[in-house]
Amino acid sequence: MTATEAPLGGIYAEVIGDPIEQSKSPVIHRFWLEKLARSGDYRRHRVKRDELASYVENRTKDPNWRGCNVTMPLKLDVIALADEATDRAVAAGAANMLVPREGRLIAANSDIGAVMGLLADLQRQGRAMERISVLGSGGAARAVLVACRSLGLSMIRIHARDRVKATKLAVEFGLKVQPAKMSDAIGGDGLINATPLGMVGHAPLKIDIGGLSDRGWVFDLVSSPVETPLLAAAKKRGLGVASGLQMLVEQAAASFKIFFDEDAPRAHDAELFAILGE
Structure with missing residues (x-):
């Protein structure tokens, strides 16, 4: 399965940005999902700034979408798209997460x-x-x-x-x-x-x-x-x-908890970092 695919009918989260090919987030989240024997997926998708609003609008219509991490150059833009923002996102004026909650879109910052x-x-x-x-x-x-x-x-x-x-x-x-x-x-x-x-x-x-x-x-x-x-x-x-x-792993752990409602299995960090190349 590639980083831009999700299981048919399964829940998923993702990371969006431009460029996005270098992102290691799918490797991290999929590693944790596998360790927890959880269904679901995490993928990546290139989204340009002028595509962001329509992309997010389409995603919010998908009941399997659990939200997304946001990377450059979209971190400032997503605040304006959200219905509300967490205190940290407001303080930073930037967000690296969008999460659907009860029909509303929440901007958050785990960075x-x-x-x-x-x-x-x-x-x-x-x-x-x-x-x-x-x-x-x-x-x-x-x-x-x-x-x-x-x-x-x-x-x-x-x-x-x-x-x-x-x-x-x-x-x-x-x-x-x-x-x-x-x-x-x-x-x-x-x-x-x-x-x-x-x-x-x-x-x-x-x-x-x-x-x-x-x-x-x-x-x-x-x-x-x-x-x-x-x-x-x-x-x-x-x-x-x-x-x-x-930094990526630390913010991903906070994101994982929000997306999948379960703590990331950090006991496997040594194995994860070896996979990631550190």
């Missing part, structure tokens, strides 16, 4: 909790969190900023190509540091890449992390390839790392 969990892991490892740089100003960056604010982290500098958009974002989130250009030097303790740069099919991320502190760390939200050049450079320096694949 925020995943980011919070991985940043907390880095803190427990003794990594410094005083000054953080975030690359990007889109939906993923907004989720990162909500997570940082929830953890009490405010010394954050946004690096973005669109300085006006980045400045508005800094004001909205009450950041204490003025935004910078994407090309400006990276310093401080942590770096979070919340852009698609470095992802398969996108331009490479060209950045120097030599200015990060010795107790520093790098968190790359890109999940394909599994080890990005950014993560490889961080490991070479002995910095802490959190990968996009870890």
Whole structure:
């Protein structure tokens, strides 16, 4: 069965975006469904921004559809399509989930909790969190900023190509540091890449992390390839790392619970990550 198929007459969830071929979400959700001996499926579908409204309208007419995860470039768009949004989705102004509930469409954000969990892991490892740089100003960056604010982290500098958009974002989130250009030097303790740069099919991320502190760390939200050049450079320096694949699994676990009304079987994480290539 391919990633774009669903069992005839069976319940299913999916991930939508553009591009979508690189998504590992179907592998993750199908792995958990198999471990739980659950019927159902999880697939992927390429949806362009101008197709989103009609696509979602058609899906809501399907009683077997349990909802979808949403990836770039649709995370901001789906908020406007939903009948209501969760507190975290409202706080981020972006959602990575659409879920049908009793005739209404709910926008949710499981990215925020995943980011919070991985940043907390880095803190427990003794990594410094005083000054953080975030690359990007889109939906993923907004989720990162909500997570940082929830953890009490405010010394954050946004690096973005669109300085006006980045400045508005800094004001909205009450950041204490003025935004910078994407090309400006990276310093401080942590770096979070919340852009698609470095992802398969996108331009490479060209950045120097030599200015990060010795107790520093790098968190790359890109999940394909599994080890990005950014993560490889961080490991070479002995910095802490959190990968996009870890992020993907964490947010997928929260999504799985909502879609299939059962906890993901996390006892099998080692096997799952081996399958995914980490």
